[in-house]
Amino acid sequence: MLRQYAPDNNPIVTSEDQHTVTDLKHETESEADNSATETNEISYSITQLSQEFNISSxxxxxxxxxxxxxxxRSKYRRAYSKRDRVRLMLILRGKRVGFSLDESRELFDIYDSGTDEATQLQHWFKLLQKHEDRLEQNKRDIEELLVEVKNAKSHCQEFIKTAATE
Structure with missing residues (x-):
């Protein structure tokens, strides 16, 4: 299935994209479980994934x-599993909301470690808290910059008025 894109080149979010963090966690776990038990596992080429997610190879x-x-890998071809596809989807979703690749890796490592769900959710909560703190700081920085820009505009207007009257 090819993903649809809006004119601004962002993916159109469909109802199937509307997952909670827990749903994504369970989806990742079930994909990993399935990949371990399936003998005829579905695989994706790099071209298929790049087209589906509208990113480069x-x-x-x-x-x-x-x-x-x-x-x-078999010879010169890569075969991506369902698990790789889910991970790519999570990487791109994380990227859209501002997570770093290290933060995505951190989440994958926690899920792969086999720790209990409560520990995983505590880790996820801490990561979200760090992200929220960073966004709040960015917001404060932007507000300060806006004040500076408005002051500069005001000075420019005063200069223009003064220059026009001379």
Whole structure:
């Protein structure tokens, strides 16, 4: 299934994209469980994933180089599993909301560690808190910059008025 895109090149969010954090966690776990038990596992080529998510093949290889994706290789071809596809989707969603690749890796590591759900959710909560704190700081910084821009505009207007009367 190809993803649809709005004119601003952002994916159109469908009802199937509306997952809670817990839903995403369970989806990732079930995909990982399925990949371990299926003998005829569905695989995706780099071209299929790049088209579905509207990103370059190079971006996918970059995520692979960073250790976030782990495709099977046969000769010169990469075969991405359902688990890789879910991870790519989560990386891109995280990126849209401002998570770093290290934060995505941190989440993957926690889920892969097999720790209990309460521990995973506590870690997720801490990560969200850090992200919220960073966004609040960015908001304060932007508000300060806006005050400076407004002051500069005001000075410009005064200068223009003074220059026009001379």
């Amino acid at each position: 190079r971006a996918i290889r970059f995520y692979e180089d960073k250790g976030l994706l782990n495709p099977d």
